Amino acid sequence: QLSSTFYASSCSNVSAVVRNVVQQAQSSDVRIVASLLRLHFHDCFVNGCDGSILLDNSDSIQSEKDALPNKNSVRGFDVVDDIKTAVENVCPGVVSCADILALAAEASVDLAGGPTWDVLLGRRDGTTANPTAANNMPSPFDDLDTLKQKFSDVGLDDTDLVALSGAHTFGRAQCRFFSSRLYNYSGTGSPDPSLDSTYLATLQQNCPEGGDGTTLNNLDLTTPDTFDNKYFTNLQSNEGLLQSDQELFSTSGASTISIVNSFAGDESTFFQSFASSMINMGNIDPLTGSNGEIRSDCKKVN
Numbered sequence: 001q002l003s004s005t006f007y008a009s010s011c012s013n014v015s016a017v018v019r020n021v022v023q024q025a026q027s028s029d030v031r032i033v034a035s036l037l038r039l040h041f042h043d044c045f046v047n048g049c050d051g052s053i054l055l056d057n058s059d060s061i062q063s064e065k066d067a068l069p070n071k072n073s074v075r076g077f078d079v080v081d082d083i084k085t086a087v088e089n090v091c092p093g094v095v096s097c098a099d100i101l102a103l104a105a106e107a108s109v110d111l112a113g114g115p116t117w118d119v120l121l122g123r124r125d126g127t128t129a130n131p132t133a134a135n136n137m138p139s140p141f142d143d144l145d146t147l148k149q150k151f152s153d154v155g156l157d158d159t160d161l162v163a164l165s166g167a168h169t170f171g172r173a174q175c176r177f178f179s180s181r182l183y184n185y186s187g188t189g190s191p192d193p194s195l196d197s198t199y200l201a202t203l204q205q206n207c208p209e210g211g212d213g214t215t216l217n218n219l220d221l222t223t224p225d226t227f228d229n230k231y232f233t234n235l236q237s238n239e240g241l242l243q244s245d246q247e248l249f250s251t252s253g254a255s256t257i258s259i260v261n262s263f264a265g266d267e268s269t270f271f272q273s274f275a276s277s278m279i280n281m282g283n284i285d286p287l288t289g290s291n292g293e294i295r296s297d298c299k300k301v302n
């Protein structure tokens with residue numbers, strides 16, 4: 001139902017306008033492309049790709065931004081507003097905030113060296129937020145079965161789970177999302193055994209026991225700002241940062257192991273799968289036709 005030509009007559013250069021603003025932002029903040037990709041994920045997994053994550057608190061809205069996976073964690077809202085302003089300047093009232101997130105995600109991956117794809121468009125913006133669902137997003141502490149279930153709940157399969165987890169090839173994570181692996185894993189009194197010992201020592205140094213947990217760490221220790229397949233070779237050497245990353249490879253007998261191996265062995269296979277899984281994720285429950293609205297300010301309903 002979405003279409004790559006949705007804005008062909010109403011806003012033919014929307015992709016270029018979005019890309020330009022993202023590129024500007026990237027020139028002063030290499031991390032921003034990772035942050036923008038993550039915003040699209042956090043949007044699509046809650047009420048579908050409807051721009052719900054962009055809504056601020058108001059009389060009628062309880063914002064998803066305060067949910068645990070988002071608070072003091074998701075970022076890039078100012079850049080989304082800059083994109084919206086640039087798009088409104090050329091095509092007023094035409095392009096949804098939900099589509100802006102999808103376009104910014106594709107531009108971000110491309111600008112970091114990853115694959116390109118034809119973004120499907122035509123989503124409209126929702127008028128509600130769902131903080132409860134936002135709190136139930138996939139968690140870095142979930143076991144593999146739970147992660148698989150949460151993906152299948154939105155129509156995504158194991159290949160989508162592994163391919164999309166490859167987004168952790170760039171960007172940062174705070175100590176509090178993985179420090180449970182470093183000292184007393186699951187009450188064992190020892191670190192997570194599926195963590196390389198040299199990498200463990202580095203992480204312990206960066207995330208001391210009893211620290212405030214907000215220190216940033218590269219999700220991909222090999223190529224932290226490049227979109228490539230090193231995330232998967234890291235998993236093969238027990239250098240995944242989050243428990244939810246390493247589990248894809250280290251859960252014994254798991255169906256995801258062979259998928260990790262195929263992406264680690266051939267970057268073009270990963271790139272193709274990532275692009276098609278991004279389209280799958282972007283198709284989660286969009287509002288189309290006369291449903292929803294085109295927000296004039298991404299932070300609030302019209």
Ligand code: HEM
Nearest residue numbers: 034035038041073138139140164167171172173174177244
């Ligand atoms: C499989 C389940 C997933 C879990 C449990 C998970 C969890 C996390 C966590 C805990 C962080 C660090 C946040 C922080 O420290 O503030 C993070 C960062 C990130 N995630 Fe995920 N994630 C998952 C899937 C995805 C997917 C599907 C994408 C996109 C397609 C994605 C893209 C990113 C990016 C790019 C970052 C870095 C953001 C930045 O530096 O601002 N993640 N993720």
Ligand SMILES: [Ca+2]
Nearest residue numbers: 043046048052
């Ligand atoms: Ca949403």
Ligand SMILES: [Ca+2]
Nearest residue numbers: 169220223226
């Ligand atoms: Ca990388």
